[in-house]
Amino acid sequence: MSNLLTFTPEGIYCAAGDFHIDPWLPVPLALITHGHADHSRLGMGAYMATTSAAPVMRHRLGEIKMDTVAYGDVTSINGVDVSFHPAGHVPGSAQIRVAHKGDVWVASGDYKTVDDGLSEPFEPVRCNAFITESTFGLPVFNWTPQDILADQINDWWARNAADGVFSLLSCYALGKAQRLLRAVDPSIAPILTHAAIENTNRIMRGQGIALPDTTLVTPDLDLKAHKGALVLATPSALNSTWARRFKPASSAFASGWMALRGVRRRRAADRGFIMSDHADWNGLNDAIKHTGAERIFVTHGYTSVFSRWLSEQGYDAKVVQTQFDDDAGEDGA
Numbered sequence: 209m210s211n212l213l214t215f216t217p218e219g220i221y222c223a224a225g226d227f228h229i230d231p232w233l234p235v236p237l238a239l240i241t242h243g244h245a246d247h248s249r250l251g252m253g254a255y256m257a258t259t260s261a262a263p264v265m266r267h268r269l270g271e272i273k274m275d276t277v278a279y280g281d282v283t284s285i286n287g288v289d290v291s292f293h294p295a296g297h298v299p300g301s302a303q304i305r306v307a308h309k310g311d312v313w314v315a316s317g318d319y320k321t322v323d324d325g326l327s328e329p330f331e332p333v334r335c336n337a338f339i340t341e342s343t344f345g346l347p348v349f350n351w352t353p354q355d356i357l358a359d360q361i362n363d364w365w366a367r368n369a370a371d372g373v374f375s376l377l378s379c380y381a382l383g384k385a386q387r388l389l390r391a392v393d394p395s396i397a398p399i400l401t402h403a404a405i406e407n408t409n410r411i412m413r414g415q416g417i418a419l420p421d422t423t424l425v426t427p428d429l430d431l432k433a434h435k436g437a438l439v440l441a442t443p444s445a446l447n448s449t450w451a452r453r454f455k456p457a458s459s460a461f462a463s464g465w466m467a468l469r470g471v472r473r474r475r476a477a478d479r480g481f482i483m484s485d486h487a488d489w490n491g492l493n494d495a496i497k498h499t500g501a502e503r504i505f506v507t508h509g510y511t512s513v514f515s516r517w518l519s520e521q522g523y524d525a526k527v528v529q530t531q532f533d534d535d536a537g538e539d540g541a
Contacts, residue, residue, distance in 0.1 A: 229304055241303070255272055297320055
């Protein structure tokens, strides 16, 4: 079987089509799986992404040359057939299918198999070789069902609101924040947002994605009029002077890393909600099984452990070093 995709210093490369997928160094043509900063970087000659990923990419990268495609549409690039398929990670995220002379590879980017009610649901894509993340490639990672998770967050917020306490919730600005907004009960109290989150909310509302009303936190916002509010903050803002304005407050993280007690203790938050936009252990295994692929290339995360497990299951599995960094480290995933 040929190496239709290879791993170069610039990133994942298709020599037959002369394009890269999610490259980390400047290249002439970059096919982008989604808009998170570790997969969508500045400096490419031209970009290709899904129609629903494009608005956030343009917001983050500025005036770029970009072609957009609908999910499932096939584009020929120098004789190589390319198509984008839902990855379920964040709105607009895609797995990229590359087919040439009967050989089919899929670069999955980041993905999750649970339908979060926000992102386009993950669709398995049959292939010969599959490039997978392994951010949460350990059996300990098993996500809380969505309905239970929503109840946990709403109960925490409602108790705080009843006591006039702000609920400071750390989440990544693209995907996680909007997923939380779709899950919480906006009748409990007002919802306040950090600027990075509100900017993304504005873009998604412009795409027709329904979100509850939110209020941007500005220096002159009267916090006394918003006692008991849910405050969505980026991870970097949670322990900053920005967050210290909210008193009294209870803090929490919404992250897959909350499944690890040691991480919860280090974050010194009052609560940890187990919520991720990446696949958990079962999700990773199910996704790989449904591709029908024999060759698996494992990138960022628990690569050695997960690759060894896949090899034990009969796959031809290899670890590949990349510069993807799980979105925002421990707080963001």
